[in-house]
Amino acid sequence: MPKDTLDKIKPAKREKLLSEAAKLFAQRGFNQADMAELAGRAGVAKGSLYNYFESKEELYLYVCRDGLNRSRKAVYGGLDPDWDVYRQLEHVFTQGAAFARKHPEYLILYLNVSSAGLEPFAEKLSLEVEKYTADHLKAVLARDIKRGLVRPDLLVNQSAFWINSLYIVFLASLVSRHFQIRMREYLEITGRLTKKVVEQEIRRTVELIGRVLAPPGPHIS
Amino acid sequence: MPKDTLDKIKPAKREKLLSEAAKLFAQRGFNQADMAELAGRAGVAKGSLYNYFESKEELYLYVCRDGLNRSRKAVYGGLDPDWDVYRQLEHVFTQGAAFARKHPEYLILYLNVSSAGLEPFAEKLSLEVEKYTADHLKAVLARDIKRGLVRPDLLVNQSAFWINSLYIVFLASLVSRHFQIRMREYLEITGRLTKKVVEQEIRRTVELIGRVLAPPGPHIS
């Protein structure tokens, strides 16, 4: 969707441009991000941006999709599809949190498609963002029911939905000011949000999900 | 925080103004909402808006806080504090959904404080938005543990956190285009989002929460 001029520039320059664009859009939001400022930060001229992309909208869409690919690689990259759902969830939560720490800008871009006035972007992006995770999670759940690792009376779609809901809110709490304030209020965290605290919260959440998924039977505690 | 001129105008006029402001801010977002258009919709002159409020920011804050009060009244109004947590949750989810149907604009305003660039508003609003619900939910959980209605080993803060997370995502799915698309993908809803479907989803979610909270013991099914 970008012009083919974009492919022809030096990779380092392209990388810098996309990275600065993601950061600026995440900082200011789509409408408040200024193309002139982006050009300045990326070290190119404003006119050049329009050599690479037709419009601000197109640039934004490209940056979002690029971020989606990066996050997918980071989260699902080291995942063995044969792992049971419990291990996979732990992996996804941990890798997701690590990615959110390293590149909060992409998470913020994701959160932003639900902002007022950005519905046109939601129309184009939401499905491609959600479909992969939804399909994957449902498939693993269905498989592990067959394997006897998950309780057979579980509603697969609905479970995938609420599990992913917890995941989203958890990641949002790491990158968005509002969700940070909210999480600190609920969990009564007063100090800094250290890696330790985050890891503990992951453990507890994955454990909680595990308790709901586990087939009934004698406990091993 | 608004000027005292606001108190002096006819209640119907004030009502109309606040209602149109909420709708416009929800439709376009804070930055894209045009004060002249708001004046037009509300049937007043642009200058009048500045007779009532110091600035656009102040108007926005006022509208958000007003919406918060309305939603609180709608959701917690008919709630008997003596009900057990299960009944209270069912009430809150149901009333929340009803309010979201009737006044999606206020829910959208809530979602929007987590948008990029609106951190100054989050700084002012998030805590007052979340504190009430957080305190209430924690208190009821703690009380019902004492009453023996909730499993005693439950982590109150963490449970309040994930229960409210499900609540937020559920309501978001009723009002935000992105979350709507996401929910339909997960739950494989193809038709319209009828009241029936919503009620079923509420039932399932509250049931799920109930299963986690319930003390261990013989099942009655």
Place this chain on the structure above:
DNA sequence: TCTAAATGACTGACCGCCCAGTCACCACCC
């Protein structure tokens, strides 16, 4: 190998539009 022409990526001043906030004026009421 040297030079000249052709190419196209790059640039930033500029245009036109938008919009928050102002203010001089108006209308109504006591």
Place this chain on the structure above:
DNA sequence: GGGTGGTGACTGGGCGGTCAGTCATTTAGA
């Protein structure tokens, strides 16, 4: 006629997108 609330044209700044011109690199011809 003084005072209060209401009004909308106006201002100043900001920003998306343009385009005429620059210049480094490549190609071609001798």
